[in-house]
Amino acid sequence: MIYDLWYWPTIQGRGEFVRLPMEAAGIDYRDCARIEGVEAMQRHLARQPRAPFAPPFLELEGMRLAQVANILQYLGERHGLALSSIRDRQWANQWQLTIADLIAEVHAVHHPVAMSAYYDEQRPESARAAQQFLQERLPKYLGYFETLISEHGGAWAIDHRWTYVDTSLFQLVEGLRYAFPQRMATLTGDIPRLIDIRDRVAELPGIAAYLASDRRIAFNTDGIFRHYTELDAD
Amino acid sequence: MIYDLWYWPTIQGRGEFVRLPMEAAGIDYRDCARIEGVEAMQRHLARQPRAPFAPPFLELEGMRLAQVANILQYLGERHGLALSSIRDRQWANQWQLTIADLIAEVHAVHHPVAMSAYYDEQRPESARAAQQFLQERLPKYLGYFETLISEHGGAWAIDHRWTYVDTSLFQLVEGLRYAFPQRMATLTGDIPRLIDIRDRVAELPGIAAYLASDRRIAFNTDGIFRHYTELDAD
Numbered sequence: 001m002i003y004d005l006w007y008w009p010t011i012q013g014r015g016e017f018v019r020l021p022m023e024a025a026g027i028d029y030r031d032c033a034r035i036e037g038v039e040a041m042q043r044h045l046a047r048q049p050r051a052p053f054a055p056p057f058l059e060l061e062g063m064r065l066a067q068v069a070n071i072l073q074y075l076g077e078r079h080g081l082a083l084s085s086i087r088d089r090q091w092a093n094q095w096q097l098t099i100a101d102l103i104a105e106v107h108a109v110h111h112p113v114a115m116s117a118y119y120d121e122q123r124p125e126s127a128r129a130a131q132q133f134l135q136e137r138l139p140k141y142l143g144y145f146e147t148l149i150s151e152h153g154g155a156w157a158i159d160h161r162w163t164y165v166d167t168s169l170f171q172l173v174e175g176l177r178y179a180f181p182q183r184m185a186t187l188t189g190d191i192p193r194l195i196d197i198r199d200r201v202a203e204l205p206g207i208a209a210y211l212a213s214d215r216r217i218a219f220n221t222d223g224i225f226r227h228y229t230e231l232d233a234d
Numbered sequence: 235m236i237y238d239l240w241y242w243p244t245i246q247g248r249g250e251f252v253r254l255p256m257e258a259a260g261i262d263y264r265d266c267a268r269i270e271g272v273e274a275m276q277r278h279l280a281r282q283p284r285a286p287f288a289p290p291f292l293e294l295e296g297m298r299l300a301q302v303a304n305i306l307q308y309l310g311e312r313h314g315l316a317l318s319s320i321r322d323r324q325w326a327n328q329w330q331l332t333i334a335d336l337i338a339e340v341h342a343v344h345h346p347v348a349m350s351a352y353y354d355e356q357r358p359e360s361a362r363a364a365q366q367f368l369q370e371r372l373p374k375y376l377g378y379f380e381t382l383i384s385e386h387g388g389a390w391a392i393d394h395r396w397t398y399v400d401t402s403l404f405q406l407v408e409g410l411r412y413a414f415p416q417r418m419a420t421l422t423g424d425i426p427r428l429i430d431i432r433d434r435v436a437e438l439p440g441i442a443a444y445l446a447s448d449r450r451i452a453f454n455t456d457g458i459f460r461h462y463t464e465l466d467a468d
Contacts, residue, residue: 049386051378053335065324065328066328067328067332069303070324070327077320091284094301097301101287112346112359113346114363114366116366116370137349144287151282
């Protein structure tokens with residue numbers, strides 16, 4: 001059984017939140033657009049019925065699944081990457097959806113007024129968006145996550161072992177450190193448990209091997225997390 | 235069994251996507267912040283463990299559930315408001331998450347650069363955001379939904395009976411018509427099946443009774459869907 005993952009081939013983007021738990025759990029997948037190209041992805045995306053709105057999407061045995069939280073919920077259930085009671089399954093999902101909200105806000109910082117135009121076409125608006133994001137929204141989200149991890153009290157976010165929530169938190173911290181190194185430096189002291197989870201995920205054998213491989217695309221200024229010096233601040 | 239729904243008491247907002255299927259299915263709930271006030275809501279929101287990041291949230295028997303798509307998935311499963319196979323459950327969830335993405339973009343139109351500041355403080359940026367939203371993003375989303383409804387081919391979006399996807403589509407059309415009446419007038423001819431679903435949901439006995447009651451808060455310029463004449467266009 002091999003999953004076909006389709007996502008933009010030159011960025012980590014939202015696809016990375018799907019790649020990470022598969023790498024950590026040793027689930028076989030093909031990163032298809034990196035093999036077959038973007039046109040092939042567009043063909044698979046447009047295929048009816050039940051076409052996704054956008055990548056990433058996962059194909060397996062005629063099934064096609066889109067939306068990161070939705071994909072992770074499915075993988076979590078099928079491969080035991082999350083807790084199994086309904087209550088706990090919804091809790092993992094609630095975590096992931098809140099992480100997704102923060103990621104959407106990260107994207108909106110460099111694309112505040114025109115999602116399909118370039119950053120260069122909306123730099124003054126971005127500068128303004130970055131200010132409130134870094135001063136209010138980001139600490140609010142990270143402090144919230146820190147509190148939840150603290151009250152759970154173990155090595156991982158929601159269980160006694162890693163789940164997809166942990167791999168998503170890893171990616172969140174990595175992306176934020178790349179995009180906003182100054183701000184993350186000033187916030188790090190307030191989020192020790194979140195940083196611990198980031199470190200533990202990095203040491204999972206599957207993740208360590210992945211990060212050392214060329215399967216891990218480097219962060220760059222085409223993805224969701226972008227480093228523009230002028231948008232960062234203490 | 236009565237659910238306690240907590241949401242801002244003076245707007246439809248995201249809470250409405252939870253109220254609607256409960257009204258349609260005759261599920262008992264208390265709209266708590268309208269009875270006990272916002273301070274009570276903040277106390278329930280902050281309660282540990284597993285506090286939500288933001289309203290809406292639902293409480294039942296010591297369980298607290300947040301994030302609209304997450305709440306709807308739970309209600310759908312528990313009350314038979316969605317399809318029951320895993321594949322179909324994820325499909326309903328994928329629909330809802332895509333609707334949620336559009337709703338986040340609707341909100342970003344009037345709050346493009348500062349989520350916690352007023353619209354009046356970001357009017358030039360909003361004018362620019364509205365332009366691309368109305369010309370590119372909105373028709374792309376609505377056309378996508380129309381195609382899915384068309385290929386499914388029945389009276390409802392994903393099943394032979396209404397599900398929470400249909401009540402969400404109803405609310406989406408209602409909100410867009412209120413916020414952008416000019417643009418929706420020019421788009422209506424392209425989305426007949428989506429409009430049909432809106433009309434069918436409006437005629438469900440539970441929804442008809444709800445819309446005629448004072449439980450339905452009127453649209454206003456504090457919610458997600460806001461009508462600012464200067465942001466609308468053909």
